[in-house]
Amino acid sequence: MMKSEQLSSRFYEISEKEKGKISILLKGKIDIKNSAHILKKLTPAIKGNSLSSLVIDLGEVDYLDDFGALVLLEIKHLVAEQKAKFNVVNVKDNIKEILSLVNFESHEYFVPLKKYKPPNILVDLGETAIQHTDNIRFFISFLGSVILSFIHVCIHPKDLRINDTITYMKKTGVDALPIVALISFLLGLVMAFMSSLQLQQFGANIYVASLVSIAMVSELGPIMTAIVVAGRSGSAFAAEIGSMKISEEIDALFTMGFNPTIFLAVPRIIACIIVVPLLTLFSDVFAISGGLLVGVFMLDLSTTSYINQTIKTLTLFEVMWGMGKSFVFAAIVAWIGCLRGFQTRGGADSVGNAATSAVVSSIFLIILFDSIFAVLRSFW
Amino acid sequence: MKKQAIINVKNLVARYGDDLILKDISFDVFEGEILVVLGSSGCGKSTLLRHMIGLDRPFSGNIMIEGEDITSSDDSHFNALKKIGVLFQSSALFGSMTVAENIALPIQEYSGLSKSSIANLVRMKLCMVNLDGYENYLPSEISGGMKKRAGLARALALNPKILFLDEPTAGLDPVSSAEIDELILLINKSIGATIVIVTHALDSILNIAQRIIMLDKKTKSIIAEGDPRYLKDNSQNVSVRQFFNRKAKSRI
Ligand SMILES: Nc1ncnc2c1ncn2[C@@H]1O[C@H](COP(=O)(O)OP(=O)(O)OP(=O)(O)O)[C@@H](O)[C@H]1O
């Protein structure tokens, strides 16, 4: 316990004249540099005493800003906890101004702030449920709005923003070609190599050509291409539309009499469903050439026989089936990208979330629809 | 008594690509003064501010803050930044943080105060700009004028020596504007901060500015410098008088 001894430093002096009656003399400049230090030193000295009153003397303070006011406030709190009297004396005029500016006398500082979200499982559960319902409702209404916009564009082709559509065709199609070509080529290579390990044992080398072409054209080509497009363009759509949304640009479009769906979503979706099937064709061709490379250099097949076998295996139906799938996948990727963009609300992080969730939902839906196609085909 | 210069701008030339925005500008900002930069829209006020803060590198010329050339090295720029608080024209609050977190961010980094103390300090800062009670709102949930005030509170977080305010009262009602003006004066007086303001609001210019610098879009340089109350009626330059007396340029 502190007796009549004095605790002091450059910034403060504590003295206890009678038991429980403490006075603190603050000195010099109290600002960001020393407020934390002073608080750390004074807190135990005040807490450790059974106080009846505490007086703070500001007579020797020449400068005090809101960090200084904070020191006073924290001490006031500590004193209030002990139900003792608190007094500030010798306040200069300029310091008085600062204290009134931060509402020092206000009692609100003793009322803890309301928590933003009550930590209640039931409330959370309800909120999440409502959110999901809203989400699904938006999902459906956006689908409807896209379909209506398409009908509108079919009837009034002039309303389609042709230039935007062409730009997006370039961005989603032409710019994606190198990466799609590379991935497909390597995929064809690997597939041919792996299957040859098995087929060689039966001397059935030539069926490597069949395997690569059929697997690529009807399954992997459309899926791979759609996934690459989802990662490149779906996320970009979501981010573009999302940042337009949070900076009120979409509201601006709306007030100018544009339909945001026709203005933003339709060109992107049309661009996607035109170029993604084409990209898929390229992907097929590159995969087959990857397989050809393995066939010719590792399996002693001739180029002609490999190509002949490929042509024999691939029917027109097979090719159209793959293209049809990639058409559907393209629509899904573009639609989800735009949907997530329009759903964006809040700040910069929500744009990131929109992009992420566009990719994740696209991939999920691509795989889901691929399975549906497989089931359909088994009933053909 | 001649005050000491805290910022020197020497022969500053600012360009964006091929566009020349400011041509050979020199002036000083003196310690403890309130300097208002004004001029027509698009004349390069924000650009000048960005150069003074060091966010954009000058095409040529120097900017010294307390004698240290911030254009010379990253270290000196970083040192200077510690003395500076900035309110951006678009507030630039972090959208993923609440108002309180926005203000607490620099305080946590530099003060060493405990969490609960910081919460109280943030409330004081918000009291100053009349935003108390909005601690837990996200920037997207408050109005444009409130964002401005929150941005001002964040600029004030560390009670910097030099404050740059880009249009602090744009989008505020007259009462709030007057309160912000008063706050600026008070901060200038009590904390002794040097304040550089970009603003168009005539009455606040006449109220708070100790000195003004007026930029011109055509000559891309300073066309007037001095006490606004004097320049208002006595400037040689027509466009300066037009600005202060709210006259439109004649179109003929
Ligand atoms: N990032 C940039 N790139 C190219 N040019 C720019 C850039 N920022 C500004 N400019 C140009 O610099 C000029 C001055 O812009 P600045 O934002 O400094 O104007 P201002 O005086 O602040 O106008 P206001 O009062 O409307 O805010 C404008 O002509 C603008 O076109």
Ligand SMILES: [Mg+2]
């Ligand atoms: Mg500006």
